[in-house]
Amino acid sequence: MKLENDPQAAFWMPFTANRAFKQQPRLLTSAKGMHYTSSDGRQILDGTAGLWCSNAGHCRSSIVEAIRKVAGELDFAPTFQLAHPLPFELASRIAAIMPEGLNRIFFTNSGSESVDTALKIALAYQRARGEGTRTRLIGRERGYNGVGFGGISVGGIVNNRRQFGTLLTGVDHLPHTHDIAANAFSRGQPAKGAHLADELERIVALHGAETIAAVIVEPMAGSTGVLIPPQGYLERLREICTKHGIVLIFDEVITAYGRLGGATASEVLGVTPDIITMAKGLTNAAVPMGAVAVRNTIHDTIVNGAADGIELFHGYTYSGHPLAAAAALATLDLYRDEGLFQRAADLAPYWEDAVHSLKGKRHVIDVRNMGIVAGIELEPRPGAPTKRAMELFHKCFDTGLLIRVTGDIVALSPPLILEKAHIDEMVGRIGDLLEVLD
Numbered sequence: 001m002k003l004e005n006d007p008q009a010a011f012w013m014p015f016t017a018n019r020a021f022k023q024q025p026r027l028l029t030s031a032k033g034m035h036y037t038s039s040d041g042r043q044i045l046d047g048t049a050g051l052w053c054s055n056a057g058h059c060r061s062s063i064v065e066a067i068r069k070v071a072g073e074l075d076f077a078p079t080f081q082l083a084h085p086l087p088f089e090l091a092s093r094i095a096a097i098m099p100e101g102l103n104r105i106f107f108t109n110s111g112s113e114s115v116d117t118a119l120k121i122a123l124a125y126q127r128a129r130g131e132g133t134r135t136r137l138i139g140r141e142r143g144y145n146g147v148g149f150g151g152i153s154v155g156g157i158v159n160n161r162r163q164f165g166t167l168l169t170g171v172d173h174l175p176h177t178h179d180i181a182a183n184a185f186s187r188g189q190p191a192k193g194a195h196l197a198d199e200l201e202r203i204v205a206l207h208g209a210e211t212i213a214a215v216i217v218e219p220m221a222g223s224t225g226v227l228i229p230p231q232g233y234l235e236r237l238r239e240i241c242t243k244h245g246i247v248l249i250f251d252e253v254i255t256a257y258g259r260l261g262g263a264t265a266s267e268v269l270g271v272t273p274d275i276i277t278m279a280k281g282l283t284n285a286a287v288p289m290g291a292v293a294v295r296n297t298i299h300d301t302i303v304n305g306a307a308d309g310i311e312l313f314h315g316y317t318y319s320g321h322p323l324a325a326a327a328a329l330a331t332l333d334l335y336r337d338e339g340l341f342q343r344a345a346d347l348a349p350y351w352e353d354a355v356h357s358l359k360g361k362r363h364v365i366d367v368r369n370m371g372i373v374a375g376i377e378l379e380p381r382p383g384a385p386t387k388r389a390m391e392l393f394h395k396c397f398d399t400g401l402l403i404r405v406t407g408d409i410v411a412l413s414p415p416l417i418l419e420k421a422h423i424d425e426m427v428g429r430i431g432d433l434l435e436v437l438d
C-alpha cells in the first residue's frame with residue numbers, strides 16, 4: 001500500500017469532529033499528577049481526570065510499576081476454563097468495597113462492555129428464575145450507557161442512536177430529571193423531581209411488569225452534562241423496581257471509585273441497586289478494564305440453576321487481563337492508602353463554594369455539583385447552540401486548562417488528588433474567560 005502524505009489521515013478519531021481537529025490538532029504527550037504536557041511543551045491542568053477516569057492523578061509510580069512487573073511475568077492468560085490468580089484477588093478486593101450483597105464480579109474491558117454485560121445478566125436472571133417473558137429493558141432520556149448496541153438502545157442521546165438503525169427492540173425510556181426552571185443553582189441533590197421516578201409505574205402499567213427485565217440509570221449522569229438525582233428519586237425508583245420484580249442497574253462507570261466521595265454513588269446516596277457497572281477509575285485508566293458487580297442472589301440463580309457446564313454464555317478474551325488486573329490492584333491500594341474517597345468527600349464543600357461562585361458570571365444559567373463533579377450550564381448562543389461552550393473549551397486549553405464540554409454545559413471532574421489551589425485556578429480561569437467570551 002502507498003503511504004499517504006498526511007500523517008493524520010489514518011486515525012479515525014472517536015467522538016471527534018475529525019476534519020476540524022485535523023486542521024488544528026491538540027496533542028498531549030505526557031502526564032504527571034494533576035497535569036498533562038502538550039506537544040508544544042505547555043502544562044495543562046487536568047480539570048477532567050482525562051475522561052472522568054484518572055481519579056488518583058496521572059502516571060502514579062506504583063501503578064506504572066505494577067503494570068511493568070506483570071508485563072514481564074505473565075503477558076496474557078485466558079480466563080475461559082483456565083485462569084491466573086490476579087482476577088480472583090481483584091474480584092475479592094472490589095467485592096469488599098461494593099454495597100452489601102453485591103459481591104460477584106464479572107470483568108470486561110470498558111464501560112460499554114460493562115453495560116451490555118449487565119443487561120445480559122439481567123435477562124439471563126429473569127429467564128433462570130422462570131420469568132422468561134421479562135425481556136424489556138428500560139433506560140432513561142439523556143442517559144449515556146456507552147456505545148454497544150445495548151447501551152445505545154437504553155441510552156437517551158439521539159445523536160448516538162440515529163445513525164444506527166433499529167437498535168434493540170423492546171426498550172422504553174424514563175424521562176430525564178434535569179429541570180433548570182425548578183432547580184437552578186442547587187447545591188448537591190436538587191429538591192424537586194422525585195415524582196419523575198413514578199413514570200416507571202406508567203411504563204409498567206403500559207407494558208405489564210411481566211415483560212420488564214431491568215431498569216438502567218446513571219445515579220448521577222455525567223456525560224450528558226452532570227445531571228444530579230433529585231432528592232428521593234433513586235429511592236423511589238428502587239421501591240418501584242422491588243415491587244415489580246425488576247432488576248435495578250446503576251451505571252456507575254463515572255461515579256464509582258471516589259468521584260462522589262465514596263466507593264460508589266450507591267454508598268454515598270444510600271440506595272442499593274441489584275447490579276453496578278464500572279470501568280474508568282477502576283484502573284485509574286492506566287489499562288482499559290471494566291467490571292460488573294452483581295447481587296449474589298442473581299449470580300446464584302443463574303449459576304446454581306444451570307445444567308452442568310457453562311452457566312453464562314458470555315465473556316471477553318481479555319476479561320481479567322493480567323495487566324489490567326495488576327493496574328486495578330495497585331489503584332485500589334492507592335485509593336485506600338491515600339484515603340482518596342474520603343479526600344473527595346472532605347474537599348467537596350470547598351469545591352461546591354468555588355464552583356457556585358460562578359453564579360452571576362456572564363452566560364451562566366446554572367451551576368450544579370456533587371462530590372468532586374460540577375456542571376456549569378451556559379446560555380446557548382442564539383442560532384448557534386454548543387458554539388459558546390466549544391469556544392470556552394478552546395480558550396481554556398490554550399491557556400492551560402482542560403475542561404470537558406457537552407452541548408452548552410461545562411463538566412468538571414478533576415483527579416481527586418487536587419489541592420484547593422487547583423480548584424481556585426480552575427474556577428478563576430473559567431470565570432475570567434467567561435467574562436470575555438461572546
Ligand SMILES: Cc1ncc(COP(=O)(O)O)c(C=O)c1O
Pocket residue numbers: 109110111112113115144145146147218222223251252253254279280
Ligand atoms: C455512565 C457511563 N456508562 C458507560 C460509559 C462507556 O464507557 P466506555 O467509553 O469505557 O465504553 C461511559 C463513558 O463515559 C459512561 O459515562
